[in-house]
Amino acid sequence: MKMRSMTMVEMWASLGSTMASFMFVWAIIQRYCPPELRRYLEKSTNRLTTFFNPYIQISIHEFTGSNLKPHKAYGRVEAYLSVNSSKSAKKLKAEMVKGSSKLVLSIDDHEKVTDEFRGVKVWWVSGKVGSSARPMSMYHPEPEKRYYRLTFHKKHRETVTESYLEHVMQIGKEIRGRSRRRKLYTNSQKHSMWSHIVFKHPATFDTLAMESEKKQDVIEDLLAFTQSKDMYARIGKAWKRGYLLYGPPGTGKSTMIAAMANLLDYDVYDLELTSVRDNTELKRLLIETTSKSIIVIEDIDCSLDLTGQRKKQEKSPEDESIKGKTETPHKEKKEESGSKVTLSGLLNFIDGLWSACGGEKIIVFTTNYVEKLDPALTRRGRMDKHVELSYCSFEGFKVLAKNYLELEAHPMFQSIHRLIEETKITPADVAENLMRKSPREEAEKCLSNLIRALQEAKEAAAKKKGEEESDDIEQANEDAQRKDKQESDKPI
Numbered sequence: 001m002k003m004r005s006m007t008m009v010e011m012w013a014s015l016g017s018t019m020a021s022f023m024f025v026w027a028i029i030q031r032y033c034p035p036e037l038r039r040y041l042e043k044s045t046n047r048l049t050t051f052f053n054p055y056i057q058i059s060i061h062e063f064t065g066s067n068l069k070p071h072k073a074y075g076r077v078e079a080y081l082s083v084n085s086s087k088s089a090k091k092l093k094a095e096m097v098k099g100s101s102k103l104v105l106s107i108d109d110h111e112k113v114t115d116e117f118r119g120v121k122v123w124w125v126s127g128k129v130g131s132s133a134r135p136m137s138m139y140h141p142e143p144e145k146r147y148y149r150l151t152f153h154k155k156h157r158e159t160v161t162e163s164y165l166e167h168v169m170q171i172g173k174e175i176r177g178r179s180r181r182r183k184l185y186t187n188s189q190k191h192s193m194w195s196h197i198v199f200k201h202p203a204t205f206d207t208l209a210m211e212s213e214k215k216q217d218v219i220e221d222l223l224a225f226t227q228s229k230d231m232y233a234r235i236g237k238a239w240k241r242g243y244l245l246y247g248p249p250g251t252g253k254s255t256m257i258a259a260m261a262n263l264l265d266y267d268v269y270d271l272e273l274t275s276v277r278d279n280t281e282l283k284r285l286l287i288e289t290t291s292k293s294i295i296v297i298e299d300i301d302c303s304l305d306l307t308g309q310r311k312k313q314e315k316s317p318e319d320e321s322i323k324g325k326t327e328t329p330h331k332e333k334k335e336e337s338g339s340k341v342t343l344s345g346l347l348n349f350i351d352g353l354w355s356a357c358g359g360e361k362i363i364v365f366t367t368n369y370v371e372k373l374d375p376a377l378t379r380r381g382r383m384d385k386h387v388e389l390s391y392c393s394f395e396g397f398k399v400l401a402k403n404y405l406e407l408e409a410h411p412m413f414q415s416i417h418r419l420i421e422e423t424k425i426t427p428a429d430v431a432e433n434l435m436r437k438s439p440r441e442e443a444e445k446c447l448s449n450l451i452r453a454l455q456e457a458k459e460a461a462a463k464k465k466g467e468e469e470s471d472d473i474e475q476a477n478e479d480a481q482r483k484d485k486q487e488s489d490k491p492i
């Protein structure tokens with residue numbers, strides 16, 4: 001027994017001295033060897049260890065090369081590990097994501113976690129390079145480059161590369177989708193590029209004042225669109241759908257776009273056409289939009305003189321550039337935009353080759369004056385669905401009364417029902433009257449405000465109609481007198 005323990009001690013002592021000698025030799029090599037020989041030795045040692053090492057490693061980097069955008073795969077691994085392995089990790093990082101009050105946990109740098117998939121054990125470790133390395137310059141230190149490294153036994157190569165990684169990507173994508181904050185993009189004139197803020201709008205189809213049948217039709221159309229990827233591929237059509245929302249100001253066109261984005265969980269790109277310099281810039285902005293998004297051009301009739309352009313285009317080549325016209329008798333006059341976007345550029349934007357890039361996109365145009373639009377723009381195929389938003393009906397009022405006053409029925413509803421059917425009032429005006437001016441204001445007060453507004457609107461309409469009728473009579477009299485005079489002036 002004594003003999004055996006002596007042997008162990010000796011063995012450890014000899015191993016220790018071998019290690020020490022090896023380290024010494026390695027230090028000498030590092031210091032005195034020419035770089036070429038050192039690199040050769042490093043390579044050979046690496047090859048040797050790899051040959052004997054039964055484990056395989058896969059690294060997933062946040063950035064590679066000169067890429068400025070982080071790799072999707074890195075984000076998905078991060079999301080996957082934050083949920084699946086953060087419970088077993090001993091060192092975690094907690095970060096507050098901008099715009100959210102929730103702390104997001106992820107495994108800390110150089111922390112190792114274990115995961116299991118179909119009985120296969122794998123290890124993940126997070127790391128970073130760059131920050132501690134020599135800075136590129138005092139003013140431009142080399143940015144930190146983070147990565148995740150996956151280690152597994154070589155006998156599981158097939159399971160890991162063919163199934164496990166796909167599983168991680170899939171789950172990571174779902175987790176990111178759930179925690180994703182949607183964005184509202186707009187194109188700024190200065191840099192002609194998209195800038196964004198977090199998109200938060202409370203509007204839903206439930207809070208939208210609109211006939212329920214019409215509403216249901218739009219909801220079904222939108223949902224059918226999102227589930228029709230295969231159908232679009234089969235018929236060889238780009239996976240996009242055009243909506244034209246039209247109706248008087250204050251009838252809920254913008255509100256409906258917000259409800260659409262909330263229903264589908266899409267980002268919104270609010271395209272200010274008058275800020276787009278020309279067709280090339282329009283194309284570039286389109287290419288930069290991501291999938292699962294709604295691209296909106298509001299008040300299309302005010303953004304460009306589309307009818308004027310069409311006439312000119314009939315005479316001149318297609319690509320003739322015409323200055324964006326901002327004049328409109330109905331809307332506020334906008335500043336001279338200097339935009340050279342043409343109708344053909346806009347049509348290309350909707351259904352040219354580039355419009356198919358990215359997939360799953362909805363394009364929405366809004367206008368107060370549908371009759372002013374060029375038919376080329378609104379024809380089916382380009383604008384697949386035309387939705388009219390109109391004056392408030394009694395059904396619409398009931399939605400607003402529920403939203404604003406939490407009322408589903410009230411004796412005063414009867415008068416409102418009668419008046420609203422006889423009057424043209426926008427949902428925006430109804431909403432304005434139903435809004436409590438202070439938290440203590442009684443619902444009855446708001447309902448009487450609305451009744452008064454409806455009566456005033458009815459009287460104003462009757463007065464206008466009376467004036468128009470007397471104008472018509474006056475005009476008819478004048479016409480008759482002129483005709484009589486012409487008759488009497490005729491030579492007999």
Ligand SMILES: Nc1ncnc2c1ncn2[C@@H]1O[C@H](COP(=O)(O)OP(=O)(O)OP(=O)(O)O)[C@@H](O)[C@H]1O
Nearest residue numbers: 207208209248249250251252253254255427428431
């Ligand atoms: N159909 C509606 N349902 C619910 N709220 C509405 C509706 N229409 C208007 N509103 C209310 O009126 C406000 C203005 O409406 P919105 O901006 O959606 O109208 P619009 O038709 O887009 O007007 P414009 O043509 O002037 O852009 C909204 O913020 C909302 O509070």
